Amino acid sequence: MNRKIRRILFISIGFNLLFIIVTGFTFVKLDKVDAGVKKTNAVNRAGFHYYERTSLFDELSIPPNFIVFLGDSLTFRTEWAELFPGKNVINRGIGGDTTEGVLDRLDSVIAAQPKQIFLLIGVNDLRSHSVSATLENYSLIIDRIQSGAPKTEIFIQSLLPVNNKKYGKILTNYKIKKMNEGLRYLAENTGVHYIDLYSIFAENDQLPEEYTIDGIHLTGKGYILWRETIKKYVD
Structure with a gap:
């Protein structure tokens, strides 16, 4: 060469x-x-808390046939395993979360094929989005769960009222009730359960002060009332 x-x-x-x-x-x-x-994107949507929680969930898989409580800060801020001792329950709540946030992190929940999902989400959406837009995302959540985990029993929990004296006028209970009407209709048309928490908590269309400090999040008494309302469904 x-x-x-x-x-x-x-x-x-x-x-x-x-x-x-x-x-x-x-x-x-x-x-x-x-x-x-x-x-x-995660940080921009709901702050570092959202990213921290989802990164933790990525490391902690949900055991099969567990009961998942899925939602925002109302779900996040309590100890579901202590409220339901002896039940295989797991908390997948994130403070500040929205329907979009749930959609983004739904795959890991579906992959676990949970026995039941108790869903409470949407109040943060309503501060800046319409009822119809929020319901559209909610419908996508239900559709994805039913498609990916057909044996999972789904419970749509209505939004709770707020106390406008404490929380201000950023969100009205009129808008929350319109959202709940849509959720009830969605449940009826998709064959999932609907739990009316609003009627249980509301007094004169407000969240009573004994159940809240800031007008939207719950005190211990509020969580006990929530537990008593849904315990017959938690299996």
Whole structure:
């Protein structure tokens, strides 16, 4: 092999090696960018709390046939395992979460094929979105659960009232009741259960002060009332 051919061969090999190195670096960088985008989107939607909780859920798989409580801060802020001792219950609530957030993290719940799902979500949506837009996302949640986990028993829990004296006028109970009407209709048309928490909690269309400090989140008495309302369904 003469020098000219060897020189061409070495140059060709060098370019190929360079291409492989650059391509590999690019893929690694893109993976990091994609992960960063997912993290940024999660943080932008509901703050670092959402990302912290979902990253924890990624590490802690749900055992099969467990009962999942899925929702926002109302679900997150209590100890379901202590409220229902002897039951295989697990908390998948995230403070500040929305229907969009639940849709984004629903795959891990469906993968577990839970025995039951108790869903309470939507109040955070209503502060900035319409009832119809929120119900559209809610419908997608139900459809995905029924398609991916057909044996899972689904319970739609109505939104609770707020106390406008404490919480302000950012959200009215009129809008919450319209949402609940839509949830009841959705439950009837998809064959899932509907639990009317609103009527249990409301006094004069307000969340009583004995059940809340800030007008939207519950005190211990509020969670006991919630438990007593749904305990006949938790199996």
